Amino acid sequence: MNWTDERVELLKKLWAEGLSASQIATQLGGVSRNAVIGKVHRLKLSARGRASAAQPRTKKAPSVSPAPVQKPVARPVRSAPASVGATALAVQFEAQPAARAMVHMSENVVLPISRNLTLIQLTERTCKWPNGDPLSEEFSFCGNEAGEAGPYCGYHSKLAYQPASERRRAR
Template sequence: MDWSAEAIETLRALWAEGHSTAEIGRRMGISKNAVVGKAHRLHLPARPSPIQREQAAASASSRPSAAPAVVSTPAPRPAAPAVVPAPAATAAPAATAVPPRAPSRAAAPPAQVRPFQRSSARSCCWPIGEPGTPDFRFCSAEAFAGKPYCLEHASVAYVKARDRREDAA
C-alpha cells in the first residue's frame, strides 16, 4: 500500500481516538497488519492490552463516581494447591473439587530398542535419537492394532485437539 500524507493523518487520528487496529483497518479499507506495520514505523504509542483495558473499565464502573479512577495492574495469582488423591482404603466424598481423571497412558512394559530398521510391519516405528548418528534407532515394541506405534508412543502421537488446547494455556 502507498501511504499518502492524508492516509497517515487519518491513521494518526484514529489511533489517537483509541480505535483497535482491526477497526482502523476496516475504516481505511486496509488490513490490520498494514495498520500495525505503519503504526510501528511511525513510532505511535503502544496500545494497552485489551484484557487490561476491559478489567480497568469494569473496575472503574463498579467504583463510586466521587472516587478518583486509579488503574493498577492485577496482582499475580498464587499457585493452585496440589491435589492429593485420597487413599484407596477410604471412601471418597460425594462431591469433590476436581473430578478424577483417567490415566493418560496405559501401563505397558518398557519398549525394547533395536539399532536398525523395523523388523516387521507389526513393530513400533517411533524414531529414537538423531537420524544419521550411530545412536539412532526405532522402538521395537509390538505395534498397537491399526497404528504404526506401540501403545506408549501412540498415546504421544495421537492427541486430540481439545487436549492440546487445555495444555497450551
C-alpha cells in the first residue's frame, strides 16, 4: 500500500481529532492498524486533539468538614502520549510507590545461623532457603535441619508459608 499525499493528510486530520489507530485504519481502508501506527511514528505526530481531556476536572468543595487525608497510591498518569520510538504509548507512573504490608510473627522465633551450604551439599533433611544472589560466588543455602513437612527449617517455613487469614489481612 502506498501512502499518497491525500491519505497522509487524512491520517493527520483523523489523528488530531483523537481517533484510535484502528478507527483510522477502518476509515482509510486497505491499511492495517499497525501500518497506521508506523506512519504516525515516522511522521512524528505527537499531539492528540482531545481538548476536554487536557483540562483538569474540578469538584465543588463540600460545606461540611473535609474527610481525613489518605496516602496516595501509585496510579497511571493519563497524558497525551509522546510519539518517540517504542515508548510512544507507554504508561507513565507517579514516583510514589504503594506501602508494603508488614508481616508480624505470632511467636518469638530465633533466627538460625546459616550453615551456608552449596547446592551439592544439600540433602533431603537440610533447609533449602537461598541466601544472596544466585549469580554471585557467595551464594549459598541455609542448610539447617528441615522438618518432615517441607524443604525449609522452622524459621524459613514461617516466612514462606503464611496462614491464609494473614494474607487476606495484608491486602
